Amino acid sequence: MNKKLIKSNFYEAVNGSWLESAVIPNDQPAMSAFLELNLGIEKTLMGLTNEWLSKENLSDNLKKYIKLYKMTNDFDKRNELGSKPFRHVLNRLNDLKSLKDLEKSFCDFSLESIEMPFGVMVMSDFMNSINQVLYFGAADLFLPDTTYYQEEATKKQLIELFTGTTSHILSLLGFTDEECSRLLNEALAFDELLVPVTKSSVENADYVKLYNPYERKDIASLTSNFDLMGSIEKLVKQPVSKMIIMNPDFLKAFDTIISEENFHLIKSWMIVSNALSFASHLTDELRIAGGAYRRALSGVQEAQSKEKFAFYQAYNQFSQVVGLYYGENFFGPLAKRDVESMVREMIEVYKERIRNNDWLNDQTKEKAILKLKTLTVHVGYPEEIPPYYDMFSIDGYENGSDLVLERLKMTRIKNELEYQKYNKPINRNIWSMPASMVNAYYNPTNNQIVFPAAILQKPYYSLDQAPSENYGGIGAVMAHEISHAFDNNGAKFDETGSLNNWWLESDLEAFNQKAEAMIKLFDGVETGFGACNGTLTVSENIADSGGLRCAYVASLKHKDHDADKFFQNWARVWRNKTSLEFAQLLLRIDVHGPSILRANMQLSNMPEFLEFYDMKEEDSMYLDPKKAVSIW
Secondary structure, eight states: OOGGGTTTOHHHHHHHHHHHHOOOOTTOSEEEHHHHHHHHHHHHHHHHHHHHTTOSOOOHHHHHHHHHHHHHTOHHHHHHHTTGGGHHHHHHHHTOOSHHHHHHHHHHHHHTTOOOSEEEEEEEETTEEEEEEEEEEEOOOSSSSGGGGGSHHHHHHHHHHHHHHHHHHHHHTTOOHHHHHHHHHHHHHHHHHHGGGSOOHHHHHSGGGGOOEEEHHHHHHHOTTTTHHHHHHHHHTSOOOEEEESOHHHHHTHHHHSSSTTHHHHHHHHHHHHHHHHGGGSOHHHHHHHTHHHHHHHTOOSOOOHHHHHHHHHHTTSHHHHHHHHHHHHSOHHHHHHHHHHHHHHHHHHHHHHHTOSSSOHHHHHHHHHHHHTOEEEEESOSOOOTHHHHOOOOOGGGTOOHHHHHHHHHHHHHHHHHHTTTSBOOTTSOSSOTTSSOOEEETTTTEEEEEGGGSSTTTOOTTSOHHHHIIIIIHHHHHHHHGGGSTTGGGBOTTSOBOOOSOHHHHHHHHHHHHHHHHHHTTOBOSSSBOOTTTTHHHHHHHHHHHHHHHHHHHTSTTOOHHHHHHHHHHHTOEEEOHHHHHHHHHHOSSOOHHHHHHHHHHTOHHHHHHTTOOTTSTTOOOTTTOOOOO
């Protein structure tokens, strides 16, 4: 702790020594408290994987994982096969001669996640969270965000980067220079057609606006070139009366973009997109080439080692299986009980703060407290994992298989189960991330928070840390996730997880004004890499603010409360050292604010912090109370 910096830059006061000594791994765009934990778990899981190679008494699903890992790690065989496995996909793409052919292939391509310009997924119905409905959307653009297309110099630079790296992949796949040039020109031409009808990251951050129900007849009238509804009904094997259109602009332009005249552009786009998607399943040279574009965008110096890449390629297919093992064996019952107790405590603090809230009416307070009472909490590891793992089988190279075939087969099983969920109740016991992931989340349609075992370590949480440190770490994370139930998105969902306005009009207006004030507080603030976008980051900033304040109240209730330890650990968990390229990319696309602002701005916005460290107007960490924003 550099006490000289406390009043000018608390983040650096706490993390200065770490920032000086921390080294960004060559295969990563940044180093952070999150990544430090992840690297430790990565080492543990890779060690377990190597132990399991010679063990017989494994569960059936872990045996499948190991069999797949042996395939991903056999680079001699991968190099021997060369680009041949990609022909399983390329031959099918080359067989497409018209839009009608694509229509006929739509179901198979959707089931196997072969890249297409549009598709559907099954998710909870925002208006009736128990049921699951279809959401329709377009493919992503080649550049990370629409804003890159609006700046000619930046666009030119990134398109050249994309063209150079992708051309290399295509040439390794056996395409001639002439074919590479034609495919890329046509793929980029199709990408340009999608730009005007694609939402920016800022627009997508307001995810409630993605919910746009359209009746079957209205969708059919806008998609006369392609039997979209008929194709989707074949996919889900039942009638579909309506769909949720995530981007109506794309649907309205569908017949203009998805046309026979543009079919050659669509086909080239699909070949290029799938070449990028499947390159990592081929030779070592192709897997390195396949990640070159994204590494350059993020400032990553080199590709992952063969060993690490092989691990993740198998782990990503069996993440919940491996994660469950990790949770059951590395997260003890004592810690589980302690963390669950902290969550319950944080919920009670939140109820208390809402009851004492001075800007809400009693009717709205009652609804908010009801939402907290019905909030479900999952800690450590899930009660069950998705059923598709039991249905997987790994054939192996010895039976004529390869990594592309294995991926297509497993993806088909997963997607068949996904599409069978249409119009059926959701299973809220299934997590959306494995227990071995360093993260946590709030699901608004489930009104549920999940804390995987992996994040429940120092500096976030430890039985060995002072209670105030745990409150400043995992306690604030817990309250952050609870706060998402009341951020600018989550606040629109009721206690059942359904989209429903439970606010009195005057209270909603007051909340919206406070949300605007939070946008203003962060918008345009310099980070050293560029200015923060207050609109893009508002939901996370609201959650950070509520989380920090509630966790502090909880710490105050503890007999060993230590404000200095609390505030220090809050700053410590946001320590982050990043490449220039990655930091600038995140400023455009990430709904989370830059780490330095998550630490400093949130503390400056907190009266207790200013008072404890005796901040004055002349101090950089001081924030004029007139500019301060208090929501939760």
